[in-house]
Amino acid sequence: MTASLPLVRPIIMCGGSGTRLWPLSREAVPKQFAPLFDGRSTFQETMLRLKDPAIFGRPIIIANQGHRFLIERQMAEIGAEADLVLEPVARDSGPAIVAGSLFCEKSSPGQLALVLAADHLVLRPEAFRGAVAEGREAALAGSIVTFGVIPAGPATGYGYIEPGEPVSGAVKSVKRFVEKPDLPTAIRYIEQGFLWNSGNFLFAPATVIAEYETSDAASVATIRKALAEARQDLGMPVLDPEAFGAARKISFDYAVMEKTHRAAVIGGDFGWSDIGSWDALWDVSTRDAGNNATSGEAVLVDTRNSYVSSENQLVATLGVDNLVVVATRDAVLVADKSRAGEVKQVVDTLRQQGKPQANNHARMYRPWGWYQTLELQGRFQVKRIVVYPGGKLSLQKHFHRAEHWVVVRGTARVTVDNDLKELTENQSVYIPLGAVHRLENPGKIDVEIIEVQTGSYLGEDDIIRLEDVYQRS
Numbered sequence: 001m002t003a004s005l006p007l008v009r010p011i012i013m014c015g016g017s018g019t020r021l022w023p024l025s026r027e028a029v030p031k032q033f034a035p036l037f038d039g040r041s042t043f044q045e046t047m048l049r050l051k052d053p054a055i056f057g058r059p060i061i062i063a064n065q066g067h068r069f070l071i072e073r074q075m076a077e078i079g080a081e082a083d084l085v086l087e088p089v090a091r092d093s094g095p096a097i098v099a100g101s102l103f104c105e106k107s108s109p110g111q112l113a114l115v116l117a118a119d120h121l122v123l124r125p126e127a128f129r130g131a132v133a134e135g136r137e138a139a140l141a142g143s144i145v146t147f148g149v150i151p152a153g154p155a156t157g158y159g160y161i162e163p164g165e166p167v168s169g170a171v172k173s174v175k176r177f178v179e180k181p182d183l184p185t186a187i188r189y190i191e192q193g194f195l196w197n198s199g200n201f202l203f204a205p206a207t208v209i210a211e212y213e214t215s216d217a218a219s220v221a222t223i224r225k226a227l228a229e230a231r232q233d234l235g236m237p238v239l240d241p242e243a244f245g246a247a248r249k250i251s252f253d254y255a256v257m258e259k260t261h262r263a264a265v266i267g268g269d270f271g272w273s274d275i276g277s278w279d280a281l282w283d284v285s286t287r288d289a290g291n292n293a294t295s296g297e298a299v300l301v302d303t304r305n306s307y308v309s310s311e312n313q314l315v316a317t318l319g320v321d322n323l324v325v326v327a328t329r330d331a332v333l334v335a336d337k338s339r340a341g342e343v344k345q346v347v348d349t350l351r352q353q354g355k356p357q358a359n360n361h362a363r364m365y366r367p368w369g370w371y372q373t374l375e376l377q378g379r380f381q382v383k384r385i386v387v388y389p390g391g392k393l394s395l396q397k398h399f400h401r402a403e404h405w406v407v408v409r410g411t412a413r414v415t416v417d418n419d420l421k422e423l424t425e426n427q428s429v430y431i432p433l434g435a436v437h438r439l440e441n442p443g444k445i446d447v448e449i450i451e452v453q454t455g456s457y458l459g460e461d462d463i464i465r466l467e468d469v470y471q472r473s
Helices: 042-048 065-078 093-107 125-140 183-191 205-228 241-245 252-257 278-284 337-352
Strands: 008-013 060-064 083-087 112-117 144-149 160-168 171-178 195-203 231-233 236-238 263-268 293-295 298-301 307-310 315-318 323-327 332-336 363-366 369-376 380-387 395-397 401-409 412-416 419-423 428-431 437-440 447-455 464-467
Touching: 008 042, 008 093, 042 065, 060 065, 060 093, 065 083, 065 363, 083 093, 093 112, 093 205, 093 252, 112 125, 112 205, 125 144, 125 160, 125 171, 125 195, 125 263, 144 160, 144 205, 144 252, 160 183, 160 263, 195 205, 195 252, 205 241, 205 252, 278 307, 278 323, 278 337, 293 298, 298 307, 307 315, 315 323, 323 337, 332 337, 380 437, 401 412, 412 428, 419 428
Parallel strands: 008 060, 008 112, 060 083, 083 236, 144 263, 293 307, 298 315, 307 323
Antiparallel strands: 112 195, 144 195, 160 171, 160 195, 171 263, 231 236, 323 332, 363 369, 369 380, 380 447, 395 437, 395 464, 401 428, 401 447, 412 419, 412 437
């Protein structure tokens, strides 16, 4: 690393619901956290892409407060560390990037910032890291450098950038940004050397803060206040909700990039995709002789040009062409691949009908682990519960149900009123209605139990928390 060029602190944006990848991506676990590639999420792939100490400093993650424990778990799985800044309410990418820039400027004076979307894929990480290194000089000189992707074809789903005059090395000024074009216009853009707009940015934090203040000083002031008055949640700052909520809700592109004279671009072939739909995922996946991509257990007979994914069951297709078939534990999507970008309409319909599958998965994640309903009838429910090592459920009671726990793996520490005991595989305990109880994992492997609930009401809101290490109300 050249001594005069500072390290780059990535600011990883983890917002968004990713409804176009339903049913795998939902509001509770959006696409950036879904296991799309060999069991890893795009968030994890993004973190792994930044493990070059010659270029990158400690990442900063801007995330929804509700995804905090999911992020920490996924980082632990790949041995990554970062600083988290938690949003109490979503205000789009503009305020989020300002918050990240203010945090970076205060905690790492003189370092550059690199804004990355957690739900993008980069198949050529070395080329991307090279572009980041190449762009530092221009960013240090005051440019806001965006990363343009050399188009693989005349895509109509991306915005485009027209490069201008050289700025520094391979970095050029931005002549103009253009919205998603129709097909003839996209063909013309490619012929004229336009680049796809990836929506990733490299800059000095002070540059972006000053540019934002030029058009919206009030929002910068209230975001600064939200960071200064952030409360600590188990060591992580949560932006003050009143101050952060007062910031104008707007994208960074509209707030800054389409107004600034400091925009610059460096182009490259990064193997980039925003994975905005199932057909985009098919496009970057390995395909068989029939041009099909599969994930999970799938048998394809006389099938062509299709994407077939299964979470936990066998899926078979026969005599079909150009389909998307995605089967999860509680939902199945079958769509014409050419209409994969319209899946959001399905999610909207499910929400209108009050279907829980619109937002929630069958497997519900919690700070301590996860649970999954196996059977639900009028007066009983059967759940599979997994508690991570060191995990501890709240000390709680129920007004309407009793529970019976059977340990099937690991060692469980169980509190029932004044009785504390440890249970191992094949041992069980009964929790009467109204009893104060807690389940925790004191061991080094996951604890797995089968829970049988019986009672007049089995909803999740029949939980009276008396004590909780995760500070949930």
